[in-house]
Amino acid sequence: MLKKIQNYLLLNHPLLWNIKFVPVFIITVLINILFFISGYVDGKIDYTKTVDSYRFNDTMPESVVFLAIILSSIVLILWIVFYIRNNAFKTFYPKKKASLFKEWILILILCIINCSYIVSFMYAYELRARNYYEKEELIRRLDVISKASIFIDGGYERSQDTIIKDKKIRRKNFIYDGKTYQFGSLLNKTMETFSLQERAKDSITLRKIRRWLINNKKDSVCKTFKEYMGLLKEHSLQSSINSEQWLELVYNYPNFNNYMIIGNDSRNPVYAYDLDRNYDEYSEESVYYGNGKGIDLTMNIRKITEEDTTYFPKYYVSNDKLKTAYGAMSKAWTNPDANAAVWAGVIYFAIGMSMLLFSFRVTSGKSWLIAGIAGGIVVIITSLLSIIITKVIHRNTDYNLIINNEHLFLAIWVVIVLVLLAYYFITLRKKAKSKSAIVLNILIWLLPFLLPVSYFIVYDYADSLNTSYRNVHDEYITVEHPFYTWLSEYLGIMLFINLILIIVYMYFFTIMIKKWKGIAEA
Amino acid sequence: MTDFQKSFEEAQSLIKFEDYTLATKRIIDFTLDTQEISYYRKANALLNWLDANENSAEISKKLNSLLTELYEALSAKKVKSKEKILSASQLSKKYSASFALGPIDLDLYEGDIIGLVGENGNGKTTLLRLLCGELYATSGNIDYNFAYDDTYDLRTKLVYIPQRNDTWQGSMYENLVFIAASYGYSPQENNLIVELIIARLGLRKFRLHKWKDLSSGYKMRFELARMLLRKPRVLLIDEPLANLDILAQQTVLEDFRAIAKSPFRPVGIILSSQQLYEVEKTSDQVVFLKQGKQKNLHSKDSHDEIQEKHFVIEFDSEWSQAKLNNILKDAGLINLQFNGGTYIATFKSSVTMNEFMGTVIKNNIPLSYMRNISNSTRRFFVS
Numbered sequence: 001m002l003k004k005i006q007n008y009l010l011l012n013h014p015l016l017w018n019i020k021f022v023p024v025f026i027i028t029v030l031i032n033i034l035f036f037i038s039g040y041v042d043g044k045i046d047y048t049k050t051v052d053s054y055r056f057n058d059t060m061p062e063s064v065v066f067l068a069i070i071l072s073s074i075v076l077i078l079w080i081v082f083y084i085r086n087n088a089f090k091t092f093y094p095k096k097k098a099s100l101f102k103e104w105i106l107i108l109i110l111c112i113i114n115c116s117y118i119v120s121f122m123y124a125y126e127l128r129a130r131n132y133y134e135k136e137e138l139i140r141r142l143d144v145i146s147k148a149s150i151f152i153d154g155g156y157e158r159s160q161d162t163i164i165k166d167k168k169i170r171r172k173n174f175i176y177d178g179k180t181y182q183f184g185s186l187l188n189k190t191m192e193t194f195s196l197q198e199r200a201k202d203s204i205t206l207r208k209i210r211r212w213l214i215n216n217k218k219d220s221v222c223k224t225f226k227e228y229m230g231l232l233k234e235h236s237l238q239s240s241i242n243s244e245q246w247l248e249l250v251y252n253y254p255n256f257n258n259y260m261i262i263g264n265d266s267r268n269p270v271y272a273y274d275l276d277r278n279y280d281e282y283s284e285e286s287v288y289y290g291n292g293k294g295i296d297l298t299m300n301i302r303k304i305t306e307e308d309t310t311y312f313p314k315y316y317v318s319n320d321k322l323k324t325a326y327g328a329m330s331k332a333w334t335n336p337d338a339n340a341a342v343w344a345g346v347i348y349f350a351i352g353m354s355m356l357l358f359s360f361r362v363t364s365g366k367s368w369l370i371a372g373i374a375g376g377i378v379v380i381i382t383s384l385l386s387i388i389i390t391k392v393i394h395r396n397t398d399y400n401l402i403i404n405n406e407h408l409f410l411a412i413w414v415v416i417v418l419v420l421l422a423y424y425f426i427t428l429r430k431k432a433k434s435k436s437a438i439v440l441n442i443l444i445w446l447l448p449f450l451l452p453v454s455y456f457i458v459y460d461y462a463d464s465l466n467t468s469y470r471n472v473h474d475e476y477i478t479v480e481h482p483f484y485t486w487l488s489e490y491l492g493i494m495l496f497i498n499l500i501l502i503i504v505y506m507y508f509f510t511i512m513i514k515k516w517k518g519i520a521e522a
Numbered sequence: 523m524t525d526f527q528k529s530f531e532e533a534q535s536l537i538k539f540e541d542y543t544l545a546t547k548r549i550i551d552f553t554l555d556t557q558e559i560s561y562y563r564k565a566n567a568l569l570n571w572l573d574a575n576e577n578s579a580e581i582s583k584k585l586n587s588l589l590t591e592l593y594e595a596l597s598a599k600k601v602k603s604k605e606k607i608l609s610a611s612q613l614s615k616k617y618s619a620s621f622a623l624g625p626i627d628l629d630l631y632e633g634d635i636i637g638l639v640g641e642n643g644n645g646k647t648t649l650l651r652l653l654c655g656e657l658y659a660t661s662g663n664i665d666y667n668f669a670y671d672d673t674y675d676l677r678t679k680l681v682y683i684p685q686r687n688d689t690w691q692g693s694m695y696e697n698l699v700f701i702a703a704s705y706g707y708s709p710q711e712n713n714l715i716v717e718l719i720i721a722r723l724g725l726r727k728f729r730l731h732k733w734k735d736l737s738s739g740y741k742m743r744f745e746l747a748r749m750l751l752r753k754p755r756v757l758l759i760d761e762p763l764a765n766l767d768i769l770a771q772q773t774v775l776e777d778f779r780a781i782a783k784s785p786f787r788p789v790g791i792i793l794s795s796q797q798l799y800e801v802e803k804t805s806d807q808v809v810f811l812k813q814g815k816q817k818n819l820h821s822k823d824s825h826d827e828i829q830e831k832h833f834v835i836e837f838d839s840e841w842s843q844a845k846l847n848n849i850l851k852d853a854g855l856i857n858l859q860f861n862g863g864t865y866i867a868t869f870k871s872s873v874t875m876n877e878f879m880g881t882v883i884k885n886n887i888p889l890s891y892m893r894n895i896s897n898s899t900r901r902f903f904v905s
Contacts, residue, residue, distance in 0.1 A: 010696070010699055010700060010703060011699070011703055011709035011712050011713075012703075012709050014700055014703035014704050017700065017703075018700065084691070085691035085692045086691070086692070086697065086700055088700075088704045091688075092674065092677045092678045093678060093701065093704040093705065093752070094675070094678045094704065094705060094706065095674070431658035432657075432658050514672075514674050515672055515673070515674065517674050518655070518672055518673025518674035518675070518676065518677055519673060520655055520656060520657050520658035521656050521657065522657055522658075
């Protein structure tokens, strides 16, 4: 079948045959499908896991990255071996005006597909998470977890410490809705939120719960507990209490001070804490483990082993696991790893690769290699030069310079590319190509990145226009310069416009390359 | 009698004398001249039949039948007049202070073969590279008498085969089909025409071979097959006879002649070679290059005319130069040079070959080799 297709292409579309477009397309698409399926399978939500939210999540196992890189490299090498067998351009076979442009576009398409394995995996992984529930249903479930989280072990909203005239004042109460409550009251509890929930709605939900408590709407709270328990049951998660017991343990109208702490997991150790304790996270003193002091045994279980004594919550619901699972679903909607930035990265990487291949095709292996080595040497020289220049400038001036060696280095390269471009245009009018094949290689490689690099230099310059100051809470506050804000907002658009620009200029550039090819060698 | 009729009668006599290999080549040439798929099909069918019936008594009949059909088809076709296709005037290329080529003046007509001869390092390859656009001329002009869009397009029409060819990757057949497709042959005619050209160059058995499995001679023939598919206006070949045995040389040169002299698709060929006599036999004009300077064999240049009036003989003899000089002096000898085992004797223009041979017989001069080089560039090598 494939042979038949290739034979058809050989007779009818020699360019497609030469590029081996169909076999490489089929192979790379198949690999993408395999990665997609693997991602979808691996993306199954595991309700038995709890993940530290600060750690990079496991959307992308290392083995998948490794496999993707290996497969991508193998496909690339095999493709190149077959692709370089024939080169119509090098041997001056007739070429239409847009033929080279078509060839580059086809190379680019294959490069993009061959670089997408990881993203296919990531996309499917998150697609699975999004496919569990309709968005509205997921939000409803997240709201249940959020509401219930107020009645589970967690943080408090208001700080006991207030700074008045640079002095820390310790307070024991706070006023809510005209009534005084202790800091440990349920009315001061924070609520777990998820990214998919709207920020404004979060405050409304929290206020709603507090209104239930103030107005003694025990039934509403109980209903929430029942819904929450329903979620636990649905996902076969454990709890040591039922909704009625839960209500009994935590509901203590009107002050909600005396309540049992409901643990997030049966296996989470309990550490002693006291709301009156002068807590300092940086003081070693305050980090103490369950030595029994301050541990309330009416709501905790002591477990003694040969090495240690550990305390676990007596009453618990598997909230950590539920939170992890639903957090992953929420993130898959709001902040997926397979996002536009990742796609932009893949496309730009593929463009770089396609340019390397294309320049090899239209020039020669020798000039390609010389361009690489010469480029490398110039990189070393220019980086040294930029370091030396910036050091000298810094030493000789007191002025806080915006220039640093990375910017100078990039700026020098922008100038080099522009000079090489001018040289190339001059060569087009000359009788001999001389060294222009080497220049052409470098231009093909670097031109796509001219605009983003220039943007980056200006962006970093704009960053220096931002001002920052230390506020009364001893925090750094940065005030963005409007120009910086503008550039930040248009970063994505710039990258997109640059893509279009690359495609447009490549059309004209490839026509010029064909013209250049006709020039005598020497 | 037109060239076409002459070729037709030659093909008929080849069949008559059972030289079927050459007759088949002529038939393929005629088939390609028709530029019609129906004849391509017929010729391919015949080739397949010939493969299966190598010793059949029917061969002559089958060949004659297709030849007659082709003759009828081509008789109605207009023979192409042979135009000047390339003209170089005062062409020169300066590499360094030590070597400069030119000035060269050259006219190439469709159907003509120009042979470039000269010692190594005298500018033959440089001239070919200048003519194909690979090098630019320091001064002078090259006019190509055909339409082209740009220099790339021009270079697609000037096919240059360098002495060292690039290695072909993949099967030979697939490569040729790719070339045919790139040159715009329709999918219907592509395989047919590739098969014909493969057969024309005697490569049927080798079409699925790899490059590394081929001898130098067959590599050159595959290059020629590629060249034929490229429909060149001008064909420039550097040392095509190098590394070929004498039989292969004759076959390749015969192929060049047939390709160049096609009545309907004539091609201008310029080739360089060290094989003086073979090239002289095949070429319409021979250009001798010595240290970058041009000397034409059939030139109207006054200096060369004087040279041409002499009668020059190259021979081998065991006798000493002095002894020979004494004897030949009386036979009108102007000059006798001993050049590495071979004598070059220059006589007055009135001396003839028969008179020289008479002197040899009369004086019983022992000769192992003799050649009249009065009209050969060989004399430039010694002058």
